[in-house]
Amino acid sequence: MTHPPVMSLRGITHSFGAVRALVDVDLDVHAHEVVAVVGDNGAGKSTLVAVLAGALVPDAGEVVVDGQEVLLRSPGLARQLGVATVFQDLALCEDLDVVENVFLGQELRRGPLLDEVAMEREAQRLLAQLAARVPSVRAPVSELSGGQRQAVAVARALVGEPRVLVLDEPTASLGVTQTAEVLNLVERVRDRGYGVVLVSQNMADVQAVADRVVVLRRGRVNGVFDGETASYEEIIAAITGVVPNRAGGAR
Amino acid sequence: MTVPVVDRAGLPVAARPDWRWRSGGERDLRSVPVLVSLVVLALVFQALNGAYLSADNLVNMTLQASTTGILTLGVVLVLMVGQIDLSVGAVSGLSAAIVAVGVVRAGWPLAVALVAAVLAGAALGAGYGWMFTRLGVPSFVITLVGLMVGVGLQMQVLAPTASLNLPYESALVRFSQESFLHPVASLAVVGAVVVGVTVAGLRDRRRRRAAELPAPSLAEIAARAGVLAVGLGLPVWYLNTSRGIGGMVAVFLGLVWVADVALRRTRWGRSVRAIGSNVESARRAGFAVRRVYLSAFTACAALAAVAGVLSAGRLAAANQGAGGADLTLTAIAAAVIGGTSLFGGRGSAWSAVLGVAVVHAIGSGLTLVNADGSLRYIVTGLVLALAVTVDALSRRSRLVGR
Structure with a gap:
């Protein structure tokens, strides 16, 4: 990839009291690329997501978006700067329909009233882009499956054309079919030119879609692998810190 | 008849999810049990008195x-x-x-x-x-x-x-x-509501069709106007035979x-x-x-x-x-x-x-x-x-x- 990254993290460091959650973390995200962030429980994945989402300002380090150093001070600001995050719980409203959820908090208006026609059309376009099958855009989200809900949450994140999409454990609570659906979704988002950060604990998912795999261990980057060529064992070794059959187990 | 292969957003029509027009319909249905119970109440009490x-x-x-x-x-x-x-x-x-x-x-x-x-x-x-x-x-x-x-x-x-x-x-x-609305005024309000709802419905239909969204048919809009005219006009007329609204x-x-x-x-x-x-x-x-x-x-x-x-x-x-x-x-x-x-x-x-x-x-x-x-x-x-x-x-x- 010859283009500069759309987003770079440089030396991100953050502590909660005595706990060093992130130490000097670097991360580059390019357009048309899925970067997977993996790691064991407590490796710092959630903290990294919070930093990317603008929910947490790190103690040190810089975030560069499109060559500009920025401070992701709030989720709203992160969105404005083109970094959209889909949290693990999706943050949907069950009683509201698909269109209402896609535009939740960023409704389009005509004068003082909501512009339902424009929102429905745009929601339809976004979902078609994701090839998401939803029974009706006017169906309440409570009627949708887990995979369909993920699609709605991703469509919402794509409103306003972000540069980078951060997905936090998108398949954690899904079955086999729905997981496949969501992974297709991830690839489609990438193919449309977005940079995708996929935070996951599921190695199968990661190997299926990731172009690069960044391993976090105890808050540090413990290896960056090519998604195509890296073996399962190599990545697991980096996650657990055990070096497999090499140089007498030196760390 | 030619079938468009690509819609305005440049997406293949086949890729577009197939959903039907259902705006409002569900909401209307939710009130049906209440309306039915009102009719039952009316019939029972009318029979008693x-x-x-x-x-x-x-x-x-x-x-x-x-x-x-x-x-x-x-x-x-x-x-x-x-x-x-x-x-x-x-x-x-x-x-x-x-x-x-x-x-x-x-x-x-x-x-x-x-x-x-x-x-x-x-x-x-x-x-x-x-x-x-x-x-x-x-x-x-x-x-x-x-x-x-x-x-x-x-x-x-x-x-x-x-x-x-x-x-x-x-x-x-x-x-x-x-204070009661003048019978003519009350019926005029009913008329204005029916016309207003119908005009809004037609405008919405036009915008939805322009945006290639599912839209209600003219017959549906006409039926809605008819139901509204009768459903509002009849009670208002009947109440006007006494003191009115x-x-x-x-x-x-x-x-x-x-x-x-x-x-x-x-x-x-x-x-x-x-x-x-x-x-x-x-x-x-x-x-x-x-x-x-x-x-x-x-x-x-x-x-x-x-x-x-x-x-x-x-x-x-x-x-x-x-x-x-x-x-x-x-x-x-x-x-x-x-x-x-x-x-x-x-x-x-x-x-x-x-x-x-x-x-x-x-x-x-x-x-x-x-x-x-x-x-x-x-x-x-x-x-x-x-x-x-x-x-x-x-x-x-x-x-x-x-």
């Missing part, structure tokens, strides 16, 4: 129902954000006392007394909102406190007497008791219309439903959650005050008993019977109309068949239990049906 469906009785019913209805509308707003207000009756009693004392004892101009009463209600509501959003006290406790404080204030305002009569020539009394009734329906537009068509309404459905999601979506709660509590208490003022006019008096506890429960019952969920997120302003229609249909019917007053409480209570059960079951099936 031939005067039940007379225009005179129906006019009385609409007048009684409109003050309860305004209270219910406020309760609907608070239920929609997933909270409750147990003090609406007390607030209405307090505002009635303020108007009566202001006009009769203090000699305020009526307009000043009205504004003072409604502001007092709104201030109480804002107080609930503040305590709820800033201190995190559960709304049922705050509003229970509000109920007791409200009743106490009502007594203090009225003291030393327990009741105070308003002069019959007061404009408030005249408005509440004697009361001024209070018009105020109630006007407030419902405003609330309906605000709930369905504005960002505020969207935030109300989002908060009632899932507060955390609404907060993360960027809605000003505290302000919305505050506005819902304030609007509810202000509407309760308006209801109190109008009922004082209707009785030409304010007394200690006005706005007793059963009024609050009736209003909450009506909101739930009309289809607003106790669990927040689901409901509509029109549920206030449907709900009070059922409650007052039962009340008036039992009065006409000379049933004991106690029976009215029991029956209304049982109907409330039924409505809440249906609400809880439908919620459970939604949560299980994931």
Whole structure:
């Protein structure tokens, strides 16, 4: 990839009291690329997501978006700067329909009233882009499956054309079919030119879609692998810190 | 016929999900059980007493129902954000006392007394909102406190007497008791509503077709206009054979219309439903959650005050008993019977109309068949239990049906 990254993290460091959650973390995200962030429980994945989402300002380090150093001070600001995050719980409203959820908090208006026609059309376009099958855009989200809900949450994140999409454990609570659906979704988002950060604990998912795999261990980057060529064992070794059959187990 | 392969967004038509037109249809269906039960109630009571469906009785019913209805509308707003207000009756009693004392004892101009009463209600509501959003006290406790404080204030305002009569020539009394829309005017309003809804429907259809969205057919729009014309025109014509549409009734329906537009068509309404459905999601979506709660509590208490003022006019008096506890429960019952969920997120302003229609249909019917007053409480209570059960079951099936 010859283009500069759309987003770079440089030396991100953050502590909660005595706990060093992130130490000097670097991360580059390019357009048309899925970067997977993996790691064991407590490796710092959630903290990294919070930093990317603008929910947490790190103690040190810089975030560069499109060559500009920025401070992701709030989720709203992160969105404005083109970094959209889909949290693990999706943050949907069950009683509201698909269109209402896609535009939740960023409704389009005509004068003082909501512009339902424009929102429905745009929601339809976004979902078609994701090839998401939803029974009706006017169906309440409570009627949708887990995979369909993920699609709605991703469509919402794509409103306003972000540069980078951060997905936090998108398949954690899904079955086999729905997981496949969501992974297709991830690839489609990438193919449309977005940079995708996929935070996951599921190695199968990661190997299926990731172009690069960044391993976090105890808050540090413990290896960056090519998604195509890296073996399962190599990545697991980096996650657990055990070096497999090499140089007498030196760390 | 040529079939377009690519739509305007440049996407293959085949890739577009295939959904049908269903905007509004679902909402209409939800009110069917309530309408059916209204018809059943009407037939049963008409069989028991031939005067039940007379225009005179129906006019009385609409007048009684409109003050309860305004209270219910406020309760609907608070239920929609997933909270409750147990003090609406007390607030209405307090505002009635303020108007009566202001006009009769203090000699305020009526307009000043009205504004003072409604502001007092709104201030109480804002107080609930503040305590709820800033201190995190559960709304049922705050509003229970509000109920007791409200009743106490009502007594203090009225003291030393327990009741105070308003002069019959007061404009408030005249408005509440004697003002009716002119028959021609009332039918003109019906006509304007039908034309307005149809024109809006046609414009919406044009925009939807231009955006290549599923749109209602012309026949559907025409059918809707026809149903509306008959459904509004016939009752209005029938009521006009007696005294007609009361001024209070018009105020109630006007407030419902405003609330309906605000709930369905504005960002505020969207935030109300989002908060009632899932507060955390609404907060993360960027809605000003505290302000919305505050506005819902304030609007509810202000509407309760308006209801109190109008009922004082209707009785030409304010007394200690006005706005007793059963009024609050009736209003909450009506909101739930009309289809607003106790669990927040689901409901509509029109549920206030449907709900009070059922409650007052039962009340008036039992009065006409000379049933004991106690029976009215029991029956209304049982109907409330039924409505809440249906609400809880439908919620459970939604949560299980994931």
